[in-house]
Amino acid sequence: MRLTTQSADTGMQQASTKRPRNNAEAARYGVLRRLAPALKHDMVVNLQAVAMMAEVMGAKLEKGTPSPAEFEASIARMNRLAREGVAACLKVAAWISPSEDETVRLRDGIEECVSLLRSSFNFRGCTLANDVPDSDLEVSRVAVRHLVAASLLSLADAAGKPADLVISAEVSPGFAVVTVRCTLRPEEDGAVDALAVQPGYRVVDWADVQALAVAEGVELFRTENQIVMRVPRMVPNGPLQIAPL
Missing domain, CATH: 3.30.565.10 (Histidine kinase-like ATPase, C-terminal domain)
Incomplete structure (x- = not known):
């Protein structure tokens, strides 16, 4: 099967010339702007969880020193979320500057x-x-x-x-x-x-x-x-x- 790029006006008419490079760049920018809210959400969701856990740990420390096991478990969860946050940021960056x-x-x-x-x-x-x-x-x-x-x-x-x-x-x-x-x-x-x-x-x-x-x-x-x-x-x-x- 061979498909051809076609005109929007005719629906099936073959395009005869290539569009300038700046048209593609404008299209990429337009798509990225539409994707921006979703990309921003994916980037910050894990980092927000880290901030919330840090606030909880701070509140517990103000009330008294938590047990070593509880403190170690909280640090491990924060470390995991931070790693996931870094990975999510790298994925978002790949949408903006892809390989x-x-x-x-x-x-x-x-x-x-x-x-x-x-x-x-x-x-x-x-x-x-x-x-x-x-x-x-x-x-x-x-x-x-x-x-x-x-x-x-x-x-x-x-x-x-x-x-x-x-x-x-x-x-x-x-x-x-x-x-x-x-x-x-x-x-x-x-x-x-x-x-x-x-x-x-x-x-x-x-x-x-x-x-x-x-x-x-x-x-x-x-x-x-x-x-x-x-x-x-x-x-x-x-x-x-x-x-x-």
Whole structure:
């Protein structure tokens, strides 16, 4: 199967020219701005827990010296949460300044996007589902993050109403055809439109998705309610990375 990048106006018309680099950079910035609240939450949640535990320990010390076992257990929990907080901050930093040659298994890369966006989409009355089968196909983490996040945001913004978004894929040895589908929910009498809550930044449109696809070398097209992309396999060629202690 061969997919081609297509125009937003015609839905199926092949794009004839590549978009300038600054269009892709603007699209990346727009997507990151929309992801910022979720990224900030992931970054601070463990650090807030460390601060709360420190306050509890301080209060106990004011009332009297806790037992050595209790003190040791509290220090161990704080150490664990601090490690998790460092790991979370490194993950957030990777969204902002990614490694271009980093690979990820297809389903895992898509799940990173779905997990990050699920809560904010729920507030808008939308559900997210990752129906991508588990496989050993390694793809570019940067490409998957940019295109899947942009596709989800673009389809939800265009729908303007509560909807169910599902990501599926057909996996081949050298590539995967990933489909992001948006299905509007039947309107209920008296229901409040959850999407009346406007995004914290501008909408992500089809031109943004196209610009990112060109920059990442991914072919895709869009119909009324779905985006289909052909994500090529990527062979890892970067140095081994040491996990943070």
